[in-house]
Amino acid sequence: MDKLKENKIVEDLFPQKFGKQGTIWVISLSIICAIGLFAYGRQLYYGLEVTAMRDYVSWGIYISNFVFFVAISLVGSLITAVLRLTDVKWSTPLTRIAEIIAVSAITFASLIIIVDMGRPERFYNLFLHGRLQSPIIWDVIVITTYFIISLLLLYFPLLPDLKILIAFKERNGKWLQKLYVFLGSFWKNKPEQFKITDKAINILAIAIIPVAFSIHTVTSWLFATTYRPGWDSTNFGAYFISGAFLVGAGGVVVAMYVFRKHYKLEKYITEDHFDRMGKVLVMLALLYLYFNVNEFLVPAFKMKKSEEEHLLGLFTGEFAPIFWFAIFTAMFIPIFILLFKKGRKPLPAFIAGVLVVVGSWFKRFLIVTPTLLHPFLPMHDVPANYHHYIPTWEEWAIAGGSLAGALLVITFFARIFPIIPIHETILETESHENEKHF
Amino acid sequence: MKMKNIFKTVLFLLGFIPTFLNAQAVEKKILVLGVKYYNDNNISQHLIIQAKSKIDGKFQKIGNIPVKVFINNENDKNNFIGTGTTTERGELLLLVPASAKTEWSKSNNQTFVATSTATTLYDEARGELAITKAKLKIDTIDGKMVHAKLLVLIDSTWKPMVGIEMVLTVKRLGGNLNISETATYTTDTAGAVTGEFKRENLPGDNKGNLVLVANVIDNDIYGNLSAETTVPWGSKLIYSTNYNHRSLFARRGHSPFWLEFLAYGIILAVWVVIIYLVLQIKKIVKLGLE
Incomplete structure (x- = not known):
């Protein structure tokens, strides 16, 4: 490949400064984060009393957010590992997007768990006195492991790109140059280095799949090992994993569209990518729908007395509007949009992706809260507000702040590092040209 | 014509006033006080006063009734042995105090008298129990x-x-x-x-x-x-506890061996891979510096 084409790729994919839109975006997210921090300050000062969580609903939107973050983080393993191991070449431009979504989501999953604690300064007790028999400890271990593996999976493919970035010293500015040098000055494009990196990425791609499955299965077991209506299910592991793949893929489609549009990456994130990711989304939505049918139809068919109130609450009662909203926005409508070729064009696919992500957040809320409002023993002699859960502004602000924080991490990453791997793109373009040549 | 109708309506409504006023005076219910005597192992004695009233054709226990209890004569303050308020279950438990000993010793037969003054809902009441020692x-x-x-x-x-x-x-x-x-x-x-x-x-x-x-x-x-x-006719109670046993429900450090083997095995396997990969970074750094 000639130098001109290579330079063009580098130029196109080189991290860009925030424009006017980018600055507004960053300021908006920072304000949301600041409000969240203020609300958390109030929570620290006054205690969990500022939330609407009480004796029965002790897991509110913080834990819904946690499950959502863990779910969306699984996309790293789907796009990077599963597609890499199955030798799917078209996913190359999407790998880094998927990995940074995974890293930022898992970071905020860990943070939101601490937020949910009434006395976060006692967090260390979890390590000092935690029981190996408890799924909470499994979750702590597996989240830490997944975070490290995701970081490594982000870092290894970044090494060749760092060498390219370091070459543009004047363009980078002092701090960025220092960062690039610190992270990758030792990369010399030596064949031995490539050999080690390729091997490491392959090992990571294999290792991350069971860890990713564990992280969300263990999260599902936090619920399923508790004997309560709506959680007492053997289907929960698979149900959570399928839902996680769906929301993760939806998140990637949304990010693809935003980056493509903002950084003008139409040449690299093509309509073909949206078409393929659209098909992946349909498959995952159908899979998740299948597990939803299993999760709700079988208990509804039996309608055990102890579960009746919970199930009717979801189907026709207090939570019915959210339940049907989540089912339609996370599954039916995206399937309907993406089944058609025109629906897999960038804009409709983006809309479908947004619907999946939004619907999936509410789905996580429905997994956590309604069950807590329907204990086996009836609620007696409790204040009226114990029978309902309406999050306070502090909870919304903190949850919103954490979501904005995750988006900020992704935004700053895209500002500092190439969101599409430069080196791999050059190699793939070269290989395409060679194929054409022969 | 219209004014006449209004006048008639007002007169009709005024006719209800006496009924309304009568309704304001709530009729007090009859309260029954029952007294029970207990001699506990010849060491102490106590009384249980029960307050009941007929509600919807059935006797129901009435709580929150203030009761005074006397021995033999309720008019003599020296015979006063205690006071209290009935619980939600309509009962008041009262130990017979040492101060009642003089009166208790006077006769083989004793009478315990419980009285309650009128409350907003109930009339005053009196109950008594005569016992032989x-x-x-x-x-x-x-x-x-x-x-x-x-x-x-x-x-x-x-x-x-x-x-x-x-x-x-x-x-x-x-x-x-x-x-x-x-x-x-x-x-x-x-x-x-x-x-x-x-x-x-x-x-x-x-x-x-x-x-x-x-x-x-x-x-x-x-x-x-x-x-x-x-x-000593029973079988001896041998205290046993599973507090130190290894089980899924035991405390920290007492999980079953199979779980520890499985969990630590998995953790070790994954972290060995992670450490290996971190060492590979070191290797890449070394290659770059050569």
């Missing part, structure tokens, strides 16, 4: 035979009383269990009953001790009497 004794004879005797104070002498029903039980899990299939016993001419203890291998304390109880229950003349004695 009696006591129960319990002992064992010939192996596992339980022997109880009822004595009544007549002319300053304790004399046996014939034909009184009582039960012989053993304390078990917060209740009383009959010592055999015989539900009740009747005192003979010596005022005694004898029953065979047939509860073999009943768990006792760590020395195998059981508490035998003889009870006269709700007797019209003597009230409720009880006597207890401890016998």
